[in-house]
Amino acid sequence: MIQQGRLNVVLELVGERGNVSIAEVSQALGVSTATVRRDLNALAEQGLVTRTHGGASALGSAYELPLQYKIARQAEAKVAIARAVADLIEPGESVGLNGGTTTSEVARMLGRSERLRVGPDKVGVTIVTNALNIAYEMSVRDHIKIVVTGGFPRRQSYELVGPLVGAALRGFSLNTAVLGVDGLSAAFGATTIHEGEADASSEIAAVAQRVIVAADSTKLGRSTFARIRPMNEIDILVTDAEVSPGFAADLAAAGVELVVAAPAEAGEADGPGPTSSDAD
Numbered sequence: 001m002i003q004q005g006r007l008n009v010v011l012e013l014v015g016e017r018g019n020v021s022i023a024e025v026s027q028a029l030g031v032s033t034a035t036v037r038r039d040l041n042a043l044a045e046q047g048l049v050t051r052t053h054g055g056a057s058a059l060g061s062a063y064e065l066p067l068q069y070k071i072a073r074q075a076e077a078k079v080a081i082a083r084a085v086a087d088l089i090e091p092g093e094s095v096g097l098n099g100g101t102t103t104s105e106v107a108r109m110l111g112r113s114e115r116l117r118v119g120p121d122k123v124g125v126t127i128v129t130n131a132l133n134i135a136y137e138m139s140v141r142d143h144i145k146i147v148v149t150g151g152f153p154r155r156q157s158y159e160l161v162g163p164l165v166g167a168a169l170r171g172f173s174l175n176t177a178v179l180g181v182d183g184l185s186a187a188f189g190a191t192t193i194h195e196g197e198a199d200a201s202s203e204i205a206a207v208a209q210r211v212i213v214a215a216d217s218t219k220l221g222r223s224t225f226a227r228i229r230p231m232n233e234i235d236i237l238v239t240d241a242e243v244s245p246g247f248a249a250d251l252a253a254a255g256v257e258l259v260v261a262a263p264a265e266a267g268e269a270d271g272p273g274p275t276s277s278d279a280d
Helices: 003-017 022-029 033-045 075-087 101-112 132-138 163-169 195-206 245-254
Strands: 019-021 050-052 055-057 094-097 125-129 144-148 174-180 183-185 189-192 208-214 226-229 236-239 257-260
Touching (some): 075 236, 101 132, 101 208, 245 257
Parallel strands (some): 094 174
Antiparallel strands (some): 050 055
C-alpha cells in the first residue's frame, strides 16, 4: 500500500477511536513500526493528528477528515449516487452544489453527461457552488456555466463560508440544490460537522425550487453538529442502498422521495478526477 493509502487508513482509525498506538496501526496495515512512525510524523507535521508517546490522537472530539483524505471513502457508492442524481437533472437547469466528495462526483457526472450537451457554445447546465474544487474542475467544461459564491475558504473542505455566500445567492433562483451531508436523521434532518458549512448549504437550499440530498448509507440515521435543513424541507434523498423500514417511514412522513442508486459499473469508481488538492 502506498503512503497516501496508509495515511487514509490511519486517519480513519484515529477518527473512529480517538487515539491509536503504533502497534495497533502496524497490525492494521501489516507494515513495520518504523513505517508507522514515519506516517504518524507526516500527519502530525500537517496538523492532522496530535503525536503522542507511542501513537497519535485526534485533534478534537468533532474530528473531520480533510477533503483530500476522503476521496476513497465509499467511492463506488458515491459514483452510483452521482449518476442517479445526474439523471434527475434536465438540460437548461441551474444546479446549486455545496462541497464534499459526493457533490464533487455529481459535478463530474454533470460534466461528462452527453445528454446535457444541448449544442455547440450553448450552456447545458449552470452550476452555482461555494466549492472551489468543483468550480476549478468544471471551468474546462464548455457546456457548463460556473458561478462561484463569495466567502472565505475552509482548508478542510475547499468550501467558501461566511455572510458573503448568502449575499451572493440571494440574487438567484435555482432549479435544484444538491447537498452533500455528514448526517441525515428524522429528528435533526440534514446535518454537517461545521456550522459555517451548514449555513452556506442552507443558503444554497433556500434559493432552490427542489432540494436533493445525496448521501451514502453510512450517513443515514445519524446526526452531526450543525443543521442544514429539516427533513420535511428535503424533496429527494439519493442513496446507495435500501434503507430500514423505520427510516423509510420517516422519509415518507416527511414527504421525501427515496431514490436508491444502481451499483456503479465496472471502472467507474477507479478514482475521482483531478482536484485542486479534494465534498464529504
